[in-house]
Amino acid sequence: MPVTRDSPLRALLGGKTATVLAEQLGISTVDDLLAHYPRRYAERGELTDLASLRVGDEVTIVAQVRSVNQRRMRNRRGTLTDVVVGDGHRSLSLVFFNQPWRAKQLAVGVSGLFAGKIGIRVNQVQLTHPECEIFGASDTGVDPDSDPAALVDGYERAMTYASQIIPVYPASSGIQSWTIARCLRLILDQVDAVEDPLPEEMRERRGLIGLLQAWRKIHQPQSLADVELARLRLKWDEALTVQVTLAQRRVAQAVNPAYPRPVREGGLLDAFDARLPFVLTAGQQIVGAEISHELGGHKPMNRLLQGEVGSGKTVVALRAMLQVIDAGAQAAFLAPTEVLAAQHLRTLRSLLGPLGIAGEFDAEEHATRVTLLTGSLSARARRAALAEAAGGGAGIVVGTHALLEEVVQFADLGLVVIDEQHRFGVQQRDVLRAKSAAPPHVLVLTATPIPRTVAMTVYGDLETTTLTEIPAGRAEVSTSVVPTREKPAWLDRAWARIVEDARTGGRAFIVCPRIGSDDPAGEAGGGMVDDGDDSLQPDSDDGAPGEEGSAAMKRAPMAVLDVADMLGKGPLAELRMAILHGRLPAEDKDATMQAFARGDLDAMVTTTVIEVGVDVPEASVMAILDADRFGVSQLHQLRGRIGRGSRPGVCMLITEAAPDSAARARLEAVAATRDGFELARVDLASRREGNILGAAQSGRRSGLRLLSLLDDESIITQSREEATYLVALDPDLIEHQALADQVARLSEDERADYLDKA
Numbered sequence: 001m002p003v004t005r006d007s008p009l010r011a012l013l014g015g016k017t018a019t020v021l022a023e024q025l026g027i028s029t030v031d032d033l034l035a036h037y038p039r040r041y042a043e044r045g046e047l048t049d050l051a052s053l054r055v056g057d058e059v060t061i062v063a064q065v066r067s068v069n070q071r072r073m074r075n076r077r078g079t080l081t082d083v084v085v086g087d088g089h090r091s092l093s094l095v096f097f098n099q100p101w102r103a104k105q106l107a108v109g110v111s112g113l114f115a116g117k118i119g120i121r122v123n124q125v126q127l128t129h130p131e132c133e134i135f136g137a138s139d140t141g142v143d144p145d146s147d148p149a150a151l152v153d154g155y156e157r158a159m160t161y162a163s164q165i166i167p168v169y170p171a172s173s174g175i176q177s178w179t180i181a182r183c184l185r186l187i188l189d190q191v192d193a194v195e196d197p198l199p200e201e202m203r204e205r206r207g208l209i210g211l212l213q214a215w216r217k218i219h220q221p222q223s224l225a226d227v228e229l230a231r232l233r234l235k236w237d238e239a240l241t242v243q244v245t246l247a248q249r250r251v252a253q254a255v256n257p258a259y260p261r262p263v264r265e266g267g268l269l270d271a272f273d274a275r276l277p278f279v280l281t282a283g284q285q286i287v288g289a290e291i292s293h294e295l296g297g298h299k300p301m302n303r304l305l306q307g308e309v310g311s312g313k314t315v316v317a318l319r320a321m322l323q324v325i326d327a328g329a330q331a332a333f334l335a336p337t338e339v340l341a342a343q344h345l346r347t348l349r350s351l352l353g354p355l356g357i358a359g360e361f362d363a364e365e366h367a368t369r370v371t372l373l374t375g376s377l378s379a380r381a382r383r384a385a386l387a388e389a390a391g392g393g394a395g396i397v398v399g400t401h402a403l404l405e406e407v408v409q410f411a412d413l414g415l416v417v418i419d420e421q422h423r424f425g426v427q428q429r430d431v432l433r434a435k436s437a438a439p440p441h442v443l444v445l446t447a448t449p450i451p452r453t454v455a456m457t458v459y460g461d462l463e464t465t466t467l468t469e470i471p472a473g474r475a476e477v478s479t480s481v482v483p484t485r486e487k488p489a490w491l492d493r494a495w496a497r498i499v500e501d502a503r504t505g506g507r508a509f510i511v512c513p514r515i516g517s518d519d520p521a522g523e524a525g526g527g528m529v530d531d532g533d534d535s536l537q538p539d540s541d542d543g544a545p546g547e548e549g550s551a552a553m554k555r556a557p558m559a560v561l562d563v564a565d566m567l568g569k570g571p572l573a574e575l576r577m578a579i580l581h582g583r584l585p586a587e588d589k590d591a592t593m594q595a596f597a598r599g600d601l602d603a604m605v606t607t608t609v610i611e612v613g614v615d616v617p618e619a620s621v622m623a624i625l626d627a628d629r630f631g632v633s634q635l636h637q638l639r640g641r642i643g644r645g646s647r648p649g650v651c652m653l654i655t656e657a658a659p660d661s662a663a664r665a666r667l668e669a670v671a672a673t674r675d676g677f678e679l680a681r682v683d684l685a686s687r688r689e690g691n692i693l694g695a696a697q698s699g700r701r702s703g704l705r706l707l708s709l710l711d712d713e714s715i716i717t718q719s720r721e722e723a724t725y726l727v728a729l730d731p732d733l734i735e736h737q738a739l740a741d742q743v744a745r746l747s748e749d750e751r752a753d754y755l756d757k758a
């Protein structure tokens with residue numbers, strides 16, 4: 001039986017080693033082991049910097065023996081061997097009980113690898129009973145029965161370190177880095193029949209080495225240049241596998257043709273354009289034409305429209321909906337929360353004016369109807385809405401996840417617009433698709449700028465377009481960090497600023513991370529439904545509290561109820577103020593929003609419930625309390641709620657974070673730029689890939705081990721081109737069996753989960 005990538009290690013390495021690998025590192029096949037890449041490389045001549053070691057770390061270090069001291073223990077029978085190793089500056093003590101032979105094995109001057117858990121005793125860092133691997137030695141110095149490494153003979157041992165570069169693996173207490181290296185040595189000698197999944201012409205075109213060569217170079221490099229060549233090639237495997245999966249998905253979607261909804265002259269869209277009080281920006285026109293063209297085709301549109309808050313996405317989406325209505329079909333507009341659904345309803349109705357009230361006495365010719373369908377409608381209103389959707393009377397049905405319910409039927413659903421992609425998954429999109437005979441066109445709107453690399457991987461089955469231009473006449477928004485520990489007086493100035501602004505007709509948002517003091521955990525979790533709309537993004541508490549080390553991390557985050565009380569009795573006593581958060585009944589939320597929009601309120605103390613879509617042109621000041629609790633993108637979103645009219649905005653990021661903390665650096669970055677894409681990069685840099693790909697995904701599970709969404713943009717772009725081309729020619733990869741296997745390996749695995757979590 002030839003060894004394949006799927007061969008179980010049990011048959012190749014011996015049961016004991018295979019068990020340890022499986023249980024401790026989750027490695028059970030040849031492929032798992034080959035993809036267990038070194039965490040770093042030690043150079044044989046270069047000793048590990050001992051100053052970098054921290055108590056409690058499991059380490060593998062390169063060091064040289066400085067002195068050996070052996071004595072009999074007084075209280076207990078036996079010997080204690082104390083071997084001091086050093087890096088030239090610092091020393092570390094290796095302690096062995098009753099292993100007198102260590103003195104001979106670890107003679108002064110020899111160097112090797114030492115692995116164990118760093119402990120401390122009488123102010124001296126030490127490793128107790130470390131595993132030892134002496135360079136150049138052919139004798140293991142340990143009982144062969146207790147060490148799986150003994151399966152390799154002395155010659156092999158010496159060969160392991162023939163090179164200057166020593167791979168150091170993510171090990172565990174049960175298995176040492178060098179044992180893993182030896183297992184790899186055995187496996188690498190047996191996989192020479194494995195077929196390369198990357199077609200040869202592609203490798204030549206992109207300057208990539210073969211797979212077998214890459215495995216050897218990453219696990220047994222002769223030089224660091226070898227490692228680079230190997231990493232490039234192996235990153236391509238990861239990128240191409242994901243891109244082929246996505247390209248296949250795009251092809252599969254295109255197999256079911258959509259019903260074309262071409263432009264009809266002299267219809268609702270033309271009437272709307274004629275009434276529009278402003279001129280479309282160049283960006284809106286270009287994107288609009290692109291969407292219009294796609295709606296007229298047989299290929300179902302699957303487009304992600306991203307654009308800064310206020311860039312005019314809603315108008316673009318509405319024009320697309322009107323084209324579809326002109327073609328005799330309907331559109332569904334899905335919002336993540338009831339507050340937003342209600343607001344979209346009002347926005348759409350006011351943009352449409354007499355064109356949106358078909359059946360009423362002052363409606364215009366061509367008019368349609370816009371209907372709201374959410375979970376909190378009365379039974380009667382709900383029946384009416386359902387009837388309008390099913391009967392086709394409603395050209396546009398605006399709603400929340402309630403639209404996904406089975407009872408909701410459309411006469412002819414031609415387009416689904418989804419506001420704020422990140423709250424809806426692929427499954428939700430699929431449910432909506434299933435509501436019509438032919439797959440409807442789908443347009444996803446997002447104000448969270450998605451870096452290109454993420455768009456091409458996580459959102460890879462959507463085509464993306466970006467609205468970069470902001471309509472003219474938008475006011476400036478200036479942002480500053482208010483560090484309350486260093487500058488307590490600035491906080492009073494912040495409140496004073498809000499009062500001054502209110503006196504001249506401005507309105508303020510005061511945003512807190514939490515609802516109330518009875519709400520200890522904050523609003524974590526929640527998901528896509530209304531109750532979740534206060535939730536902090538999972539990245540918000542990214543920088544581990546210990547790292548920040550500030551007292552701010554210990555007290556509970558600021559809460560809406562407490563803050564409203566404190567401000568109402570104190571600095572903002574003269575203002576008309578209300579609270580808004582996700583736990584209020586839908587009618588209350590809506591009433592508060594409307595009062596704020598009308599100007600019956602000066603200030604609103606709120607959670608991130610206002611993060612998306614809230615549009616009040618007079619809103620001019622925002623104070624974000626405990627701003628360090630929010631993620632970079634989230635702060636940017638929040639800030640997008642002010643400066644939407646002609647009134648200049650002021651955003652104050654209030655924080656107790658220390659000046660040199662990572663949290664503070666994030667806030668300074670937000671204050672420094674309004675460029676959402678720049679901030680999305682900052683955000684990406686402060687997160688691990690796994691977090692981007694889906695909440696519970698570790699980097700390992702995501703299938704991305706080497707590929708970085710931050711640094712490998714060109715690999716991702718190029719592999720997407722290659723994948724698209726390859727799949728177009730050979731959708732089922734019949735001519736590329738090894739690649740097909742690799743793609744199957746990804747999707748079989750839970751790793752593929754993240755593709756569905758978009």
Ligand code: ADP
Nearest residue numbers: 278279280281308309310311312313314315471
């Ligand atoms: P987004 O949804 O991208 O945040 P909106 O579509 O809500 O942005 O637009 C924000 C505001 O700008 C709305 O009041 C909208 O009517 C207005 N607007 C949209 N396009 C233009 C334009 N081309 N010129 C002037 N105002 C515009």
Ligand code: MG
Nearest residue numbers: 310313314613
């Ligand atoms: Mg909008």
